[in-house]
Amino acid sequence: MPDFTPDLKAMQADLHALARIESPSTDPAAIARVMDVVEGWARDLGADTHALGGGTRLFNFGVDSAGAGGSAHGQTTPGLQVHRRPVLVLTHADTVWPHGTLEHMPLREDGVRLYGPGTYDMKAGIVGLFHALRSLRGEWPQGGVQVLLSPDEETGSLSSRAHIENAARCARVALVVEPPVADTHALKTGRKGTGSYLLTFTGVASHAGNKPEEGASAVTAAAQATLDLQALARPDLGTTVSVGLIRGGSAVNVIPAHATLEIDLRVSTLAEADRVDGAVQAWTPSDPRVTVQVTGGLNRPPFEQSEGTLALYAQAREIARDLGFDLTHAVVGGGSDGNFTAPIVPTLDGLGAPGDGAHAQHEHVRLDRWPDHVRLLARLLREI
Numbered sequence: 001m002p003d004f005t006p007d008l009k010a011m012q013a014d015l016h017a018l019a020r021i022e023s024p025s026t027d028p029a030a031i032a033r034v035m036d037v038v039e040g041w042a043r044d045l046g047a048d049t050h051a052l053g054g055g056t057r058l059f060n061f062g063v064d065s066a067g068a069g070g071s072a073h074g075q076t077t078p079g080l081q082v083h084r085r086p087v088l089v090l091t092h093a094d095t096v097w098p099h100g101t102l103e104h105m106p107l108r109e110d111g112v113r114l115y116g117p118g119t120y121d122m123k124a125g126i127v128g129l130f131h132a133l134r135s136l137r138g139e140w141p142q143g144g145v146q147v148l149l150s151p152d153e154e155t156g157s158l159s160s161r162a163h164i165e166n167a168a169r170c171a172r173v174a175l176v177v178e179p180p181v182a183d184t185h186a187l188k189t190g191r192k193g194t195g196s197y198l199l200t201f202t203g204v205a206s207h208a209g210n211k212p213e214e215g216a217s218a219v220t221a222a223a224q225a226t227l228d229l230q231a232l233a234r235p236d237l238g239t240t241v242s243v244g245l246i247r248g249g250s251a252v253n254v255i256p257a258h259a260t261l262e263i264d265l266r267v268s269t270l271a272e273a274d275r276v277d278g279a280v281q282a283w284t285p286s287d288p289r290v291t292v293q294v295t296g297g298l299n300r301p302p303f304e305q306s307e308g309t310l311a312l313y314a315q316a317r318e319i320a321r322d323l324g325f326d327l328t329h330a331v332v333g334g335g336s337d338g339n340f341t342a343p344i345v346p347t348l349d350g351l352g353a354p355g356d357g358a359h360a361q362h363e364h365v366r367l368d369r370w371p372d373h374v375r376l377l378a379r380l381l382r383e384i
């Protein structure tokens with residue numbers, strides 16, 4: 001098959017079209033507008049398209065659904081022989097940016113950079129994927145390609161998680177078109193698991209001057225918990241624990257009866273998640289008049305680097321070498337929907353567009369590096 005030269009101008013135009021539609025995770029109608037555009041591209045390529053519950057969409061390209069018990073939802077079955085299973089590609093249509101962001105952070109091009117909210121994470125990933133799919137000209141890999149478009153990745157994939165896991169159970173491999181690592185453009189072969197906790201403290205209010213001994217301070221308990229729980233971090237094992245939010249009290253002259261704190265947790269292994277969870281659940285205030293209620297836990301399990309993932313990466317690196325560029329890989333702290341598929345099926349992440357500034361003012365795509373990564377993705381889809 002002749003090598004494919006991505007049409008950068010057309011990719012830029014498609015990226016402008018998607019990024020012009022602001023799609024914060026909190027607005028399902030806005031996210032559906034982005035999905036409608038992408039679904040149009042999928043239909044043009046002959047996909048079967050499916051709307052799953054909760055706003056997730058699934059597009060099947062040449063997927064063998066023979067004997068598929070779950071075909072009502074566009075799913076193949078876990079029982080299918082491996083070579084008849086599709087390559088699953090994960091994408092998301094939501095961004096972290098609220099409506100109105102384009103007014104102060106407009107889409108703009110400056111040399112080799114295309115700036116704008118949601119470009120790098122991950123609308124350019126979606127655009128590059130569709131240009132790669134188009135280059136296959138209907139010659140899908142064995143088992144076909146299944147593209148899952150999630151509406152809520154940035155808020156933890158609460159509505160799409162079950163669909164993602166179902167699709168992974170039926171897939172041969174999972175590819176994630178989240179962006180590669182900034183600067184190095186490395187693919188992602190592992191990610192930390194992510195979790196969060198909300199602790200609510202209830203004490204006893206009292207006059208801070210007249211009867212302080214009758215009060216039981218929820219703020220003191222929250223402060224003690226902050227120190228104790230952050231001490232659970234084991235950076236050497238990849239475990240970080242950070243109290244990012246703390247609130248409490250009602251007035252400066254009142255012993256505070258109420259406080260809350262929120263904890264961000266990152267772990268490299270499930271064993272570490274269990275250790276921290278046990279300690280958080282067991283923590284008790286030293287003043288028995290203060291009670292604490294704990295909610296939360298691990299949201300995304302760790303995406304532990306597996307042999308299957310490294311084999312996929314090795315294949316990608318060979319292709320990149322053949323295409324004339326160097327590729328590296330890395331394990332990163334942030335989670336993605338790849339964390340849900342990695343425990344089920346070999347998963348390779350970071351196959352989106354190179355750039356920098358995810359969730360930041362300088363979010364941008366590197367136009368000079370983007371075509372190489374689209375060529376890489378096209379070859380992977382063809383040869384995997």
Ligand SMILES: [Zn+2]
Binds near residue numbers: 092121153178179
């Ligand atoms: Zn993303």
